Amino acid sequence: MTTPARYRSAIIGTGAIAHAHAEALTKLSDRVELVAVADVDADRARGFADQYGVEKTYADAAELIASEKLDLVHVCTPPGSHVPLATIAMRAGVAVLTEKPTALSLAELDTLAEVERETGVPVLTVFQHRFGRAARRLAELANDGSLGRPLVATCETLWYRADSYFDLPWRGKWAVEGGGPTMGHGIHQFDVLLAILGPWQSVSAMAARQTRPTDTEDVSVAVARFESGALATIVNSIVSPRETSRLRFDFEYATVEVEHLYGYTDADWTFTPAEGHAELAEKWNLTDDTEMSSHTQQLTAIFDAFDAGTDPEVSLADATRTLEFAAATYASAFRGRPIAAGEITVDDPFRKSMDGGMVPWAPLKETNR
Template identity: 30%
Template sequence: MPERLTVAVVGCGIGRTHILEGYLPNSDRYRVVALCDVNAERLSALAGEFDIERRCTAFDEVLAMDDIDVVDICTPASIHYGQIMAALAAGKHVICEKPLVGSLKEIDEVIAAEKRSKGKLMPIFQYRYGDGVMKARKIIDAGIAGKPYVGTAETFWQRLPEYYQVAWRGKWATELGGVLMSHSIHIHDMLMWLMGRPAALFGRVATRIHDIEVEDCASATLEMESGALASLTATLGAREEISRLHLAFENVTFESSHFPYSLGDDPWRIVPRDEKVKAEIDALLSGWKPVPRRFAGQMRDFHTAIVEGREPPVTTSDARAALELVAAFYHSARTREEARFPIGSDHPYYESWIPQRSPSGSA
């Protein structure tokens, strides 16, 4: 029986999915003992559903619980930074929903705080978990795929007006961005996980669908560090929802499933260059054991990392790469110039990409 870690889930929206998909399938590894939410009615309902006795409406109460090993932060993005820093200072392990924080300055401060803390921090990128994407990663890591050539990442999702009736959505101050921060950040992380980090980006953003402050459409071309080229397109106005990765390597072409919220799952199309490459792939994947998908897989691997004293399966460095891409996107779109990587503390968007407003309220 593996060591069980005690968990406090903070935020009862996506927090319910973390419990249902992440902790219950790993009940031999975790025990959710506390819930926290500012909405007492929602808190009571979720606690009742999963028979969780300990309930609180103040985050500080969670930090004061000596028996809590993991604080799972599922709150709006604008308050992640303060909660992460406080939890790490309290010596807790931390799991936090995307986007991790709202600037590169903040993520660098979080990275420094994690190094000082006895706790580890894992950002949530659950779409890395699924048999399709894991097989692709295994083939690439084995060197079978060869040199990356080009790739596309498409996020064609739909969000209706009622989605933005939730008070914090669609606003720079609370959502910290639009489709780039809250939706396509997943597939963009996956593209970098499979093809490597970018060297340059030329992008555009637009607000074409909803009466909101932030962008709901975006598109960019990337030059990767490897020399490969990639394109990213995202919208929240699609009539048919799909997500799709299509990656051409020297020896293999990969095309993901099109499921918008299960992108890592099979079936992925894996097309080898010839019979020799096919034989290498077949040998590599012989005896493949299914990978727990989404939160189940990520929470399982986080437990293993904590118990064995290793780095989490998704790291703060991964979260920084995702935010660096966002910063480059906004910088390129507003300056109409190419953005270059890496983005350091001397970059104009290092501290924030949120538009400054005049005293009158105009941007």
């Protein structure tokens, strides 16, 4: 039997998050080879390449894409560069896996969607928490009706980032990071919320800059109504000393909840059937998988899709729904009223940027940064 050829990947940007990609690729080395990396910092690129046994490094991402035969390129750069780099790769026929957020705005997503239509090349987004075994099981039970109708949910990303976190010049700036914890931190949790509950209908939100030296919010709170009738609260914070990530789903026949920080295993989930529905515990029956939700699991699903010739996840359409929720959170918070799904159309300022040009607090002066 012929051994299948391995896929060829490259990483653009060798900062902190790139290590999660490289470690996942190392674990999947029977299916994929990391052949090159690129970074504007040549020394950092070389050190990263040496750490993971990569032969080739580039100072220019476009040169890497033009020079290497690739199946997948991982974009691990600051958010403001995601769309330009993804566009270069897609036009070269290379599928893209970009870190969240996919883009700085819905308008940028429109640009990516046009390139995807033109080239037929997918751009995927890292939302690895969709791919843990428990989240997959929850999606199955929710979709097949076993749990009954979803009624209420809570989604909390309560993290802590010290003032020094914002020393990097691209952090905390609307123009280059896109937003605060709503865009850069809580988006992972509410992406899972949306994946389970389906299309959202409206959002009412508040946002504030409580203490951090940033132009963006450091806290946002939202209430969402879903097409199913379910209601959910969503909290995104980077001012919470006891850090946690929590999701809770109350269906007609069961409560399903998870508490973790940056990744979960089966043991982090609790399943509580309603009275008269004890048999659902057998359908849940997750007790022994110690693998954490991670880039490895998402990449496994991507390569499985490549093998089968099917559409890999997380698609641009799915990422757009999640980013639209973030935009609606900001629009509601700054306009002081609910925002309906689909309301942020082509001429809306909140389609062009997440701040909509109307942040209620004044930008910080550089002397205060």
